[in-house]
Amino acid sequence: MATLTLNPDExxxxxxxxxxxxxxxxxxxxxxxxLMKNQVTSKKHAATQAVADDGDSKEYILAGIKHACRDLKLIREGKVRGVEVHEFLRQFDDED
Known part of the structure; x- marks a missing residue:
């Protein structure tokens, strides 16, 4: 079992x-x-939101690739549940 030492300064x-x-x-x-994961990741991506208006900038594309790679790593480590392809595509069918 892991041990966690609390910092009195925090x-x-x-x-x-x-x-x-x-x-x-x-x-x-x-x-x-x-909830906490969404809160933290939304702040991390706030910087890319300023560039997201055009969506074609090099910074925006690289930030998206970096985010996708980070998500894949978390899925491989079992820390996050991935979405199956048919579930992902179903959301687009429901919009029609």
Whole structure:
């Protein structure tokens, strides 16, 4: 079992970690994880949003490739669940 040492200089992080540790409901923990992941990744991609207006800039394309590679790595490590192709394509069929 891993051991986590809390840093007294970061009380907010310590409170968050204690809160997460005390969550017993797996569904609530999963929902909390997705919420936090979305919050963190949205801030990381805020820089690319400024360039996203044209969508053709080199920076925007490279940022998209970097994001896709990071997602693939997380999927391979089992930290994130990937979306099956038929599920992904179904969202486009539903828009019609």
């Amino acid at each position: 009380p907010q992080k310590n409170d968050i970690l204690n809160f997460i540790y005390n969550i017993k409901d797996k569904a609530a923990l999963g929902a909390f994880y997705q």
